[in-house]
Amino acid sequence: MILGYTQGKRVNNGIGKGGNRRKKQKGQRAFWIEWIILPILLLLTQAGLQYFFFWWLMVLPYLIYGLLTDKREGTRSFWLPFVCSFLLWGAYGFYLSYQNDHILTNKLAMLFLKSEHPYLFLALGPILAGLLTGMAGYTGHLFKKLL
Amino acid sequence: MRLLTRQKYIFFVTFSLLMALLIFLNSNFFNLPPLGTLLDPFHGLLQQAEDTHHPSTSPHLQLPQLQDSATVLFDAQRHPHILAQNDHDAYFLQGYLSARDRLWQMDIQTRAAAGRISEILGPSTLEFDRKQRRKGIANAARKSLPLVMADSNSASMLQAYTDGVNAFISSLSYKDYPVEFKLLNYHPENWSVYKSLLMLKYMADDLSGYSNDLPNTNARKTLGIDRYRQLYPDFPIYSPVIVSNENAHYWHFNLKDIDLHFPIQMTPTDFHNEGSDELVPYNYQLKNQFSPLSISAASTPNPEAPNGSNNWAVGPSKTTDSSVILCGDPHLHLSLPSLWYEVQLNIKGASFTGASLPGLPGIIIGFNDSIAWSLTNSERDVRDWYHIEFKDATQGEYKLQGKWTKTQFAFDTISIKGKPIYIDTILQTAFGRVFYDRSFREEGVPNNMAIRWMGEQASNEVGALYLLNRAQDYADFQEALQQYQCPAQNFLFAARRGDIGIQQQGKFQLLKQDEGEFIQEADTSSLVQIYIPFNENPHLFNPACGYVMSANQQPTDIFYPYFYSGDFHNYRALRIDEVLKSKARFNLAEMMQLQNDAYNLWFGDLKNVCRKAFHNEDVFKHQLLRKGHEAFLGKFFNTWNQQNTLDNPYTALAKLWYEALVKSVYDDELKKDQQIIDYPKKDVVLRLNLLDSNFALIDNINTKKKENLRELLISSLDIALEKYDANANAKNWSSYRQTKIAHIAKLDAFGINIQAAGELNSVNALGADFGASWRMIVKLSKNTIEAYGTYPGGASGNPGSAYYCNQVKEWEQGKYHALQHWNLHNRKDALFIQTFSK
Structure with a gap:
């Protein structure tokens, strides 16, 4: 365990020795998958699940993600889902509000937060979604550690 | 092993926390809406952020219930112009589009009418629901249903409308619900003909569901009948009535000599409050606020109840180009979404345009290709109170014509969100249900009062609307009104061929002198109800003066043979009459100006009172220039043009002065026992009472000294100045009045x-939450119809729409938009077009 962790670190930092070259290449491929393909897949799954079914189903893909990530990546299992769903809710919410000239969000910010700043209201949803999916990812991660 | 246990522990905590959060955010604990659902951009509130720049509906819709294809053109304000091939499709689409724009409003208003708000809001609105049910609004709608369905016109019109609303509702999923449904966390219910009738009876309650019986009874008891008539005269002689004797000389009355064989017990009883010994302080406000959720707590007595609808028409002899101009501005409690929904129905070329009520098919106020019409409230008292004497505490028997008669018990079940069902026991007597009893009380109102309201009778006003929309001349117009019963309105009429007319239409009981003006004893009152024939209601056609008008004033002068009482207001009528008499001929712009007239007529009367009291004109240069305020008061008296403009510094002082004056004159007599008594009307105070040098109420009965009017004028001005200086907003009338159009749910x-000009007694009557709910001017001539309108709101009921309150600016400034009268070949200004096929 300890050894593997050190090796992994080395690979990621690009300072691995010759003996680890094979692992390093693997790690680079994993980088694209980990940081581009997987988030997009997660985003799409989340969007699909909550568009066609219920909003709370969005935690599912991130639970699974948490289960599938490396046991050592506890922090990532929280932050990656957080960022993904923050972006999804944030971007879609912003788009909806933007094409509306923020008429509704101005009123909702006043209603919910007694504030004149629509972006404060717009931030609520993404933060909430981020927290929930982050927790889901982390829960998955914890479960994997238990196994 | 220990590590594993700790990990297990952390896992379970995180997992449970996540689950708990998900459950919490998806349900409504602590009366909070499900926050997760609301914030979810895919289904939540943001889905109602309507695209401001593109129409959010598809250009073509298929609705299998349609009988033919139809086109809807949307004008620059996004009001629909429905071009249909038959009645069914027109009303079907009116229902569909009204629901698309105003579904929540329709839902909440009919719920409020039926007393079903607690179902969605919980126990806090139970008393409101009980009150609505005791008024009999739902019962009235239920009773009218068979009558409405028996008339093929109203039945098919209402059924098509209902199907249209339901076609829209069935197309909805949670994501499409109006924001209010999401915030209050409930689902739209299917529409029905019954619900449309609820809407109608809701309006009837708003416009005729009040009564001054209790304040009148108290006032008469306190003052004695002679003084009572001094303060509350039957026919104020200075008032321009709607139909005067000289105009209506052709009139015949068939029932005027009828002998009403029943005694009227006119001695006010000493009410005893069964079940309670305490003396209740006064606060009596039965007049319903239109916003259903404003279940107002105790409010301070208002010297003036808001009131303000006007309508007038000038005939060809009174206009510069010999056309006919009809003007109408019904005033109501203002709310958002707007009460009115502007719409045009074009059925195979026959067109009706104007203001409709979401929830009702057809046009309420508007014009067709031949005539235009508008309404003001008649203000006649059609809700009467009877004091019931029960034999004992069981309330099983009550006294009716000297005999003990069995009380009927009815049970009304009210569902309450989150609580068990509430069962309200209702006592039924021959005079109606007992409104106030042991279990339902209002401060200052005696117990065991039964209510009889004209609006609770079965009626078919929708059938009348159907015919009215299609009327081509005065005969059609009168024919259409035959079945119109309640709320009684002054129906104004103008026709393209040059006719003008007005008819006060409603069902009125034939009353003995003073009957219905006071609380009556059920025991000695007669159950017989005879009604005034409709053709003997006040009406007027093409009078010699060239104009007809109404502004909630006294409908007739003393020649009218039948007794009636009501809550009449005269200042606006006086002003409109004055302006219409002032010139030989008028044009459209002058009529628009009159509709927005903010002239303060009563301040001139107040100055007259001062002149008379001080016997000279110099009073405004000496006696009333109070120390420290000389310069300001100098301008107030001598240079102010009496216009209640929005930023003038004088109106607030005039109002404060009048209020202080009225209190100092009348409070010692009227308010001594903390009873509910209304002050006399402003015009009575300023044109009768205070001009009468022998008026006895001037003296304060609580002091040994004998006060005179001069002293009261000066002391009340001092009080007013003190209040004026203490109020930072007083220098700007609009800031002082603080008018707000509130959302129906008070969000x-x-x-x-x-920010607008006007005061409650100016033609442009504007109060804190009350004003012109719709302004319309229609110019009819042989060749063209030109129409203008505006209302404080917008086509959409969605707070997230650019069309939610887009007309408010225009309305504030007294401007109008053209009411388009479109057909298929003339639609060049359409914002977008939507076609419908079956």
Whole structure:
């Protein structure tokens, strides 16, 4: 365990020795998958699940993600889902509000937060979604550690 | 092993926390809406952020219930112009589009009418629901249903409308619900003909569901009949009535000599409050606020109840180009979404345009290709109170014509969100249900009072609307009104061929002198109800003066043979009459100006009172220039043009002065026992009472000294100045009045503050939450119809739409938009077009 962790670190930092070259290449491929393909897949799954079914189903893909990530990546299992769903809710919410000239969000910010700043209201949803999916990812991660 | 246990522990904590959060955010604990659902951009509130720049509906819709294809053109304000091939499709689409724009409003208003608000809001609105049910609004709608369905016109019109609303509702999923449904966390219910009738009876309650019986009874008891008539005269002689004797000389009355064989017990009883010994302080406000959720707590007595609808028409002899101009501005409690929904129905070329009520098919106020019409409230008292004497505490028997008669018990079940069902026991007597009893009380109102309201009778006003929309001349117009019963309105008429007319239409009981003006004893009152024939209601056609008008004033002078009482207001009528008499001929712009007239007529009367009291004109240069305020008061008296403009510094002082004056004159007599008594009307105070040098109420009965009017004028001005200086807003009338159009659910963020001219007694009557709910001017001539309108709101009921309150600016400034009268070949200005096929 300890050894593997050190090796992994080395690979990621690009300072691995010759003996680890094979692992390093693997790690680079994993980088694209980990940081581009997987988030997009997660985003799409989340969007699909909550568009066609219920909003709370969005935690599912991130639970699974948490289960599938490396046991050592506890922090990532929280932050990656957080960022993904923050972006999804944030971007879609912003788009909806933007094409509306923020008429509704101005009123909702006043209603919910007694504030004149629509972006404060717009931030609520993404933060909430981020927290929930982050927790889901982390829960998955914890479960994997238990196994 | 220990590590594993700790990990297990952390896992279970995180997992449970996640689950708990998900459950919490998806349900409504602590009366909070499900926050997760609301914030979810895919289904939540943001889905109602309507695209401001593109129409959010598809250009073509298929609705299998349609009988033919139809086209809907949307004008620059996004009001629909429905071009249909038959009645069914027109009303079907009116229902569909009204629901698309105003579904929540329709839902909440009919719920409020039926007393079903607690179903969605919980126990806090139970008393409101009980009150609505005791008024009999739902019962009235239920009773009218068979009558309405028996008339093929109203039945098919209402059924098509209902199907249209339901076609829209069935197309909805949670994501499409109006924001209010999401915030209050409930689902739209299917529409029905019954619900449309609820809407109608809701309006009837708003416009005729009040009564001054209790304040009148108290006042008469306190003052004695002679003094009572001094303060509350039957026929104020200075008032321009709607139909005067000289105009209506052709009139015949068939029932005027009828002998009403029943005694009227006119001695006010000493009411005893069964079940309670305490003396209740006064606060009597039965007049319903239109916003259903404003279940107002105790409010301070208002010297003036808001009131303000006007309508007038000038005939060819009174216009510069010999056309006919009809003007109408019904005033109501203002709310958002707007009460009115502007719409045009074009059925195979026959067109009706104007203001409709979401929830009702057809046009309420508007014009067709031949005539135009508008309404003001008649203000006649059609809700009467009877004091019931029960034999004992079981309330099983009550006294009716000297005999003990069995009380009927009815049970009304009210569902309450989150609580068990509430069962309200209702006592039924021959005079109606007992409104106030042991279990339902209002401060200052005696117990065991039964209510009889004209609006509770079965009626078919929708059938009348159907015919009215299609009327081509005065005969059609009168024919259409035959079945119109309640709320009684002054129906104004103008025709393209040059006719003008007005008819006060409603069902009125034939009353003995003073009957219905006071609380009556059930025991000695007669159950017989005879009604005034409709053709003997006040009406007027093409009078010699060239104009007809109404502004909630006294409908007739003393020649009218039948007794009636009501809550009449005269200042606006006086002003409109004055202006219409002032010139030989008028044009459209002058009529628009009159509709927005903010002239303060009563301040001139107040100055007259001062002149008379001080016997000279110099009073405004000496006696009334109070120390420290000489310069300001100099301008107030001598240079102010009496216009209640929005930023003038004088109106607030005039109002404060009048209020202080009225209190100092009348409070010692009227308010001594903390009873509910209304002050006399402003015009009575300023044109009769205070001009009468022998008026006895001037003296304060609580002091040994004998006061005179001069002293009261000066002391009340001092009080007013003190209040004026203490109020930072007083220098700006609009800031002082603080008019706000509130959202129906009183969600502050969805309301809007108003900056506009006008005062409650000016033609442009504007109060804190009350004003012109619709302004319309129609110019009819042989060749063209030109129409203009505006209302404080917008086509959409969605707070997230650019069309939610887009007309408010225009309305504030007294401007109008053209009411388009479109057909298929003339539609060049359409914002977008939507076609419908079956």
